[in-house]
Amino acid sequence: MNTTPTIDGKGYMTEERIMIRDAARDFTMNEVLPVANQLDGPDGEIPMELRRKMADMGYFGITIPEEYGGMGLGTFEYCLICEQLARGWMSVASLVARAQGGFIKNEMPEEMRRKYLPRVVRGEFLNASALSEPDTGSDLASISCRAELVGDEWVLNGNKYWCTFADGADYINVFARTAKPTHPKKRWEGISCFLIEKKRGEFPPGMVGQPIPKIGYFGWKTFELALNDLRVPRENLIGAPGQAFLIMAKGLETARAHTAARAIGLAQGALEDAIAYARERKQFGMPIAEYQAIRFKIATMATEVEAARQLLHYVCSAIDSGRRCDTEASMVKLFATEMAERVTSEALQIFGGAGYTKLFAVERHWRDARLTKIFEGTSEIQQRIIANNLLGKSVLEDMIASRAFESAAGARTEAA
Structure with a gap:
């Protein structure tokens, strides 16, 4: 239905x-x-x-x-x-x-x-993106993977994490640092993006990958990558050197809307399956859909799904109009993904023990919904963005960023 x-x-x-x-x-x-x-x-x-x-x-x-x-x-x-x-x-x-x-x-x-x-x-040139690192998740401005120009090639060294589809992709976007930032508040400076072509099902010379065991998001593998003198043609630098963080930032509104859409889809699937199951499953002589506890659950679930969908429609329309809507994009990502975990969990509850088996899709929707609160910026990161846009960046945040920069700069000096 x-x-x-x-x-x-x-x-x-x-x-x-x-x-x-x-x-x-x-x-x-x-x-x-x-x-x-x-x-x-x-x-x-x-x-x-x-x-x-x-x-x-x-x-x-x-x-x-x-x-x-x-x-x-x-x-x-x-x-x-x-x-x-x-x-x-x-x-x-x-x-x-x-x-x-x-x-x-x-x-x-x-x-x-x-x-x-x-x-x-034609589906012949699909990508994977290597942004995060073992010690760098939400704070992407702190990546340490490095790229050095040697003749007509860039030579990349470092490690990347959470690179889904790295083996099956036809090319990988790798973010690496090509220069030091000039100021504590501009830690994003010096990060560049490289397009690395590869054979589907393989890794290019200088890159090895190890699958990360996951509890969901199946259908493809997610990798930790090690880059050891990975050579990239000079012309495969995308955009201006050191400005890749801004390239990524431009696409965040659409990326977060896309994550909200995926979360809403998961919740919609769980809702529909729960409705169908509640009509079929009988306890105490009648379908459980006749019991008020189930009816109220479904009413609340449907309301939350539709509220998220309407906010998503608003955000998508704003993006397509060219209007900046980073606050609203974070809001819909936050609201839709938190909603999806609640709705899929409630759907599983309606299924009872059957929901905790592989016999129904609801457990898959539930597992995948949990991930939407993490990737493309955690719920906490979205709250931080929204708060900063409404209240201004906190003094404490500026102090932490400055001290972290000074500490990292000192560490680099000693290492050199």
Whole structure:
């Protein structure tokens, strides 16, 4: 049963968007969900055949301009589709983000865009991103992986963590430090981005990967990477040297909206499954859907899902209009992901013991929903962003950043 509304008070859902959403839902229910129910697990992988079908649907080029073969649509449509895909399997909705040209698309020179973007649309040039490090998660301005220009090549050394799809990708975006920051409040300076082409299913010379054991987000592997004299052609530096952190920051609003869409999709799937189960499961002579405790749970769950969806529609419309909305993007990421954990947990409760088995998809939605509160910036980081934008940055935060910089600078001097 589809409980997704087709009309909202803001008029966001045009006839074209309803058609796009419904097509994505049909694709999810017929192609994605059956595969997810069969393959979700530590050793399962998103099938290549499903990837080909996604390419045929145009899902790898939703936001890529038509001149490169893409659909030329906006963040709204991108999130609309990804919400539906996540209703089936969050990993598939995440795979869509490995296309679109990535957040480096707008920084590529035209020659590179014409070379790569048509391949992205066909699903032949998908990416993985290596940003975090073993000791650097939310504080990405503190990365220590280094790149040095030697002749016509950059030589990279260091370690990266949480790089999902590193083995299956066709290229990896690696963030590495090429210069020291000039000021304690500008620790993001000196970080550069490199496009590293590789064979699908392999790592390039100078890079080795070790899978990280996870409790969810299956269908692909997440890696710790070791870079030892990894050589990259000089021209594969993306954007201006030392300015990659700003490139990444430009894409955060869309990335956080995308995570909110995935969280809403998970919650929608759990809600629909709980409704269906409550109607079928009988206790004390009647369906449990007749009991007020269950009815009130479902009413609250549905309300929270729809509230998150409406906030997401607002944020996506703001992004597509070109208006800065970093505060609202953090709000929807925070609200939708916290909501998703609550709703999927309540759905599992409605299933009772059956929900704690692999016989129903609700346990998968629950496990994956928990991750949405962590990646693309934890809930605590979103609260920090929102608070700073409303109240201004705290004096304590400035002091900590300054002292951390001075300590790190001293450590670098001693090491040198």
